[in-house]
Amino acid sequence: MGRTTRWILVGIAVMALVVGLVWQPWTATAEPQQRDRFADDRPVPSSESSPMSRDQFGQDRAGTVAPGKAIPFDGKRSLQYLTELCDIGPRVSGTAGMAKQQKRLVDHFEKHGAKVTRQEFPARQRSQKDAVTMTNLIASWHPDRKQRIILCSHYDTRPAADQEPNRRDWHKPFVSANDGTSGVAFLMELAHHMADIPTGAGVDFVLFDGEEYIFDPGVPGIREGDKYFFGSEHFAQDYAKQRGQLPYRYEAAVLLDLFAHADARLAVEGYSFAFAPGLVTQIWKIAESVGAKSFRFERGFGRSLDVLDDHVALNRAGIPAVDIIDFDYEHWHRLSDTPEKCSPQQMAEVAKVITTWLQGWK
Numbered sequence: 553m554g555r556t557t558r559w560i561l562v563g564i565a566v567m568a569l570v571v572g573l574v575w576q577p578w579t580a581t582a583e584p585q586q587r588d589r590f591a592d593d594r595p596v597p598s599s600e601s602s603p604m605s606r607d608q609f610g611q612d613r614a615g616t617v618a619p620g621k622a623i624p625f626d627g628k629r630s631l632q633y634l635t636e637l638c639d640i641g642p643r644v645s646g647t648a649g650m651a652k653q654q655k656r657l658v659d660h661f662e663k664h665g666a667k668v669t670r671q672e673f674p675a676r677q678r679s680q681k682d683a684v685t686m687t688n689l690i691a692s693w694h695p696d697r698k699q700r701i702i703l704c705s706h707y708d709t710r711p712a713a714d715q716e717p718n719r720r721d722w723h724k725p726f727v728s729a730n731d732g733t734s735g736v737a738f739l740m741e742l743a744h745h746m747a748d749i750p751t752g753a754g755v756d757f758v759l760f761d762g763e764e765y766i767f768d769p770g771v772p773g774i775r776e777g778d779k780y781f782f783g784s785e786h787f788a789q790d791y792a793k794q795r796g797q798l799p800y801r802y803e804a805a806v807l808l809d810l811f812a813h814a815d816a817r818l819a820v821e822g823y824s825f826a827f828a829p830g831l832v833t834q835i836w837k838i839a840e841s842v843g844a845k846s847f848r849f850e851r852g853f854g855r856s857l858d859v860l861d862d863h864v865a866l867n868r869a870g871i872p873a874v875d876i877i878d879f880d881y882e883h884w885h886r887l888s889d890t891p892e893k894c895s896p897q898q899m900a901e902v903a904k905v906i907t908t909w910l911q912g913w914k
């Protein structure tokens with residue numbers, strides 16, 4: 553490299569630095585503005601199924617929430633459960649890791665007084681030669697009650713950490729802590745308190761298998777990839793088929809996914825509001841009344857705008873279902889999605905909202 557070329561390169565580097573410095577403050581202030589404008593102008597998803605106008609979204613916020621009995625949800629213990637599950641290693645559908653997790657969960661929920669049902673079904677992924685047996689686990693509290701609520705999460709882990717920038721890292725063991733597993737750990741801790749929560753509803757913890765049994769994500773617009781949501785679709789279709797004959801009815805469902813990190817921002821996800829605006833309003837109103845600051849009664853933004861997740865199948869089967877999610881989680885589908893990214897305080901804050909909400913069912 554000649555001296556002149558070197559100086560040209562140094563010059564370009566200096567210019568890039570100057571542009572970077574000038575640019576950065578501009579983008580930094582632009583982002584919150586954009587978020588605020590978004591929350592203000594577009595609280596209602598564009599989906600046709602949304603029956604509410606923006607004004608209704610605002611108006612529904614009025615009203616008070618009766619205070620509930622305080623439930624001593626132990627955030628630290630829920631994080632211990634999370635660590636314990638992640639220590640099993642990957643828990644991909646149909647693998648030994650998943651089987652080990654299932655056994656641990658069945659034992660745990662039965663020990664705390666739930667009636668556990670294994671909903672098994674064969675599933676064949678498009679990119680795979682053989683079918684696997686998938687299992688939704690259902691832990692039922694007050695199984696005799698006809699008015700029922702679902703609290704749910706997926707409990708399988710993705711075969712590849714496909715957001716790792718270096719492809720060589722994709723197939724290193726991925727434990728998926730906040731993605732799915734945090735919801736399972738949350739429900740494990742909640743199991744300690746279910747007998748003491750004064751609610752008139754029966755509650756089913758539903759753990760979905762095969763949410764992201766994805767080997768081939770496909771190419772958008774060119775080639776269809778693998779199918780998501782095996783577990784929730786099976787559960788929802790099974791329920792819809794039998795609904796006339798069942799002795800109970802699901803009144804509402806809350807899905808927990810990517811909610812447990814310390815700086816979680818739980819805005820309103822689009823499909824939740826499109827399908828179940830009343831339920832969204834109820835839950836976010838309770839969050840406000842109990843001081844759960846991670847819940848924001850505003851439209852999700854960025855990746856959290858409209859999230860296809862397990863709640864969609866439930867809503868399609870006629871169960872109003874809300875996804876409590878912050879998809880803008882930097883460790884999503886990366887090897888760094890590990891238990892210490894999750895916060896005991898955050899889990900306890902979400903528990904305060906959920907347990908207060910459960911007490912509203914008479």
Ligand SMILES: [Zn+2]
Pocket residue numbers: 710731764885
């Ligand atoms: Zn995921």
